[in-house]
Amino acid sequence: MxxxxxxxxxxxxxxxxxxxxxxxxxxxxxxxxxxxxxxxxxxxxxxxxxxxxxxxxxxxxxxxxxxxxxxxxxxxxxxxxxxxxxxxxxxxxxxxxxxxxxxxxxxxxxxxxxxxxxxxxxxxxxxxxxxxxxxxxxxxxxxxxxxxxxxxxxxxxxxxxxxxxxxxxxxxxxxxxxxxxxxxxxxxxxxxxxxxxxxxxxxxxxxxxxxxxxxxxxxxxxxxxxxxxxxxxxxxxxxxxxxxxxHRQTVATAYNPAYAGEFRVPQASVVSAPLDERKIIARRAAFELPPNGIINLGIGMPEGVAAVAHEERISHLLTLTVESGVIGGIPSSGGDFGTGINMDAVIDENQQFDFYDGGGLDMACLGMAECDAAGNVNVSRFGGRLTGAGGFINISQNARLVVFVSTFTGAGLEIAVEGGQLRILREGRQRKFRVQVEQVTFNGQYAYDRGKPVYYVTERCVFRRVRGGLALIEVAPGIDIDRDILPHMEFRPIIGEVGVMDPRIFSADPMNLEAELLNLSLPERVSYDAERNILFLNFEGMYVRVAEDVQAIWTICEQRCRAAGRRVGVVINYDRFRINEEMYDAYAEMDRYFLEHYFTRITRYATSAFLRAKLGEAFTQRDIAPHVFERREEAQAFLATLGQDGEG
The missing domain is CATH 3.40.1080.10 (Glutaconate Coenzyme A-transferase)
Incomplete structure (x- = not known):
């Protein structure tokens, strides 16, 4: 032969x-x-x-x-x-x-x-x-x-x-x-x-x-x-x-035995990166990380999310993947992108995309070259450049949650963080929020119609795709909407009640994300006033992502109620509260259980009109009294006017 x-x-x-x-x-x-x-x-x-x-x-x-x-x-x-x-x-x-x-x-x-x-x-x-x-x-x-x-x-x-x-x-x-x-x-x-x-x-x-x-x-x-x-x-x-x-292993590395999985390498020491615009963006995106979730991080700016997770010591709570077939471990960057160290497995590329296309990703964090009023994103062709979509369409279309990251403007942007406030020292020459993107690599309306949560994170503000288009939902401390945001967009976003980006993002200190993601602060959020027989639930800033989050609330509330030894009235603070829409039914079932066994009534409040309307609609659909007050004082006053029966 x-x-x-x-x-x-x-x-x-x-x-x-x-x-x-x-x-x-x-x-x-x-x-x-x-x-x-x-x-x-x-x-x-x-x-x-x-x-x-x-x-x-x-x-x-x-x-x-x-x-x-x-x-x-x-x-x-x-x-x-x-x-x-x-x-x-x-x-x-x-x-x-x-x-x-x-x-x-x-x-x-x-x-x-x-x-x-x-x-x-x-x-x-x-x-x-x-x-x-x-x-x-x-x-x-x-x-x-x-x-x-x-x-x-x-x-x-x-x-x-x-x-x-x-x-x-x-x-x-x-x-x-x-x-x-x-x-x-x-x-x-x-x-x-x-x-x-x-x-x-x-x-x-x-x-x-x-x-x-x-x-x-x-x-x-x-x-x-x-x-x-x-x-x-x-x-x-x-x-x-x-x-x-x-026959180099990668264009950047002749051969690294760790990339071939020959052995696991020691975890690198935590080195804090400077608080520049890229780290600010990565920190805000990290707040969306789902505990125990399976995640894809795109090349470039999204890689910073892995660095933040490492710095915050939460990498063990996440499984990072790359479309090349890498599952687990620490993905590489630069000329080694696509490889990794300390992986759990390396599978064939087509099998990885089968998993992605079937909805296996809990979250994707991807870059963004252009975005328009409909929430469409372009990464494939812009400014005379032919980049191509790569795996972006597979990933962004099928991940359960998508977070796009980009500086607000490009080409020359300079910022500074002083005393927890963000300042724009020099505006970038390139606008990224366009009337219409040059090419639709991600369709915002199609994502909304399928119920997919989509966020667009920049160093100075955060948008979300809502009914009707792109909505401004958060602004960095120190940023003025009329001065620093609207003049640098080619369209006006939907603006209702706008929150402030978490101040921890703009501090050099660690953000304590582990407690945030795992709701480890729940015992501190639940307190009982024996004199007035009221259980206070401070859910401000909480994000209920999965069934385990609902169960954690259930467990701590039941412990407090059993310790009280009698039925209690309840006041809940829902300021900046978020809940995965797939968890509404489980959350409503928890409400019904506690009203049957432990609560005399529930009163709720939130300063955000948008959140009050959204929660009210969700409660109504699930046959739970929908009213959400604007202030804590109103909720407590209403609780005091009722007898021992009924729900507010």
Whole structure:
């Protein structure tokens, strides 16, 4: 049998004009640099192969010369279907110059297409991309005027809208591993990620194509532990032994054994970052972290949330994930983004997106380039730049809670924090809150219609998507709405009662987030006045996220009532109180239980008219007396006017 071990040039010689090439890699990790260099070398020397179609999920490269940038030559590519474009600006320039056909599809969809093509399916059905620029009603993911063919269709199944993605077959796959035996069995023990290598190899093999694997070591056949084999040799046609400089673990790191999961590294010491605009934003976003939640943090500014969690010593309460397949541990940043240390697991990229698309994420914190009055967000194409959506659409559309983070303005913003007050020293030249975003990567109305909580956090204020559009809900201390916010927006947001961002955010001291997230302060929030026989519940600033939060309130209240030894009247402070809408029924059931067994009546108050209306509506729908007073004195006075029966 012909040996599968060949040189890079011998392998590349098998690629024909017009072939479809699938390439592995995630940002700066796991791309087959030696194969891409050899393909470029052959094209520059011979002018062949020509008119290839490139099929790539994540961005691959250093953003300059490496990775898919080797393919940025006119004539080499005819069509590109990619999830992310920023890492291959040379190819992006061909698309912007209308010199190739170009599509931007969600990264997760492309990864899942490999798997579906492997299974002989005609394409992929998904709701991911509905009401974004990928939806055929809004462009179908086409990047330029020269791209006219529709590869995304809007279909209806059982009365619901779906998107059907159909791309075609794969003729050549560039995959990558650590060790190959002479038959082509591939292990990945030194790789940081497994990505979609197996699905790509299957899709290509079942399309009667050629699978070329780049590795750094060769072993004798039969010597590799079968459970470590990630791609079996039956799928591999060619093995290329890459030189070390073309088989780096990431663009930033030649090899880190911790990225390969060889061992766990000690937790780094807590180093407090300066209180600049990025840390302010990350601190405010951290207030939304769900205890014991599964979270995705985007690249760039969202990475600061992990640093805040580390500083606040709450990392153990969270499971951070990356769309590359990393679950748990500490995600890496910069040129190592996509990798991690001390992980719980590393799974294939397409499986990670299956989990995300099915609603597995409790929260996503993502960057934001532009936002408009409808709460739409653009990260994919703006200011003449073609960035691409990457996994943003999969993640933002399906996470249970989404927090977008960005400075309020860009390009030159300077701020200072003095005495707990935020001051704008110099305003940024770039406006981010636009009348209409250039491209809809996230649809605010679609999210609202599906009941998804969406926050937009900046250093000076916080918005939320509500009925009717974007509402201003919080302002930093020291910030004036008419001076520091409205003049720098191209639209006027909905403005009702606006709260103040938590003052702890603007202090150099730790914020004690563990007590905040776990409601550890509950015993201090519940007090009993024996003389007046009133139980006071101070729920100011509390966020009831999950059933465990309701149970914690239930437990402490029952303890206090049993200690009192008689039925009690109750006064509840709901200022800045928030509750996950999925918890309303459990919360109402708790109210009913205590009214039946322990409370004579409940009176409530909140200074926010918006919150009074919202709570009143929720209580009414659940057959509980809805009235919420404006001030504590009114609530207590009303309690005193009633007899021992009834509820207020």
């Amino acid at each position: 012909r040996s599968k071990i060949v040189t890079a040039d011998e392998a590349i010689a098998l690629i024909r004009d017009g072939d479809t090439l699938a390439s592995t890699g995630f940002v700066g990790t796991g791309f087959a640099e030696a194969l891409l260099v050899a393909l470029e070398r052959r094209f520059l020397a011979t002018g062949a192969p020509r008119n290839l179609t490139l099929f790539a999920g994540a961005g691959q490269g250093d953003g300059h010369e490496m990775g898919l940038n080797h393919l940025g030559h006119e004539g080499l590519l005819r069509r590109v279907v990619a999830g992310h474009w920023a890492r291959m600006p040379k190819v992006g320039n061909l698309a912007l110059g209308n010199r190739i056909q170009a599509y931007n599809l969600p990264q997760g969809i492309i990864c899942q297409l490999f798997r579906d093509l492997a299974g002989g399916k005609p394409g992929t059905f998904s709701k991911v991309g509905l009401h974004t620029f990928v939806d055929p009603r809004y462009g179908g993911g086409r990047v330029n005027a020269g791209t006219t063919k529709d590869i995304v269709q809007l279909v209806e199944v059982d009365g619901e809208e779906w998107l059907f993605y159909k791309v075609g077959r794969v003729n050549v796959a560039f995959i990558r591993g650590s060790t190959a035996d002479t038959f082509g069995n591939i292990t990945m023990e030194r790789e940081a990620l497994t990505l979609s290598n197996l699905a790509m190899a299957m899709a290509t093999k079942n399309s009667n194509g050629i699978v070329i694997a780049q590795v750094e070591r060769i072993a004798e056949r039969g010597s590799l532990p079968p459970r470590q084999v990630k791609v079996p040799g039956i799928l591999v046609d060619c093995i290329v032994l890459a030189p070390p400089e073309q």
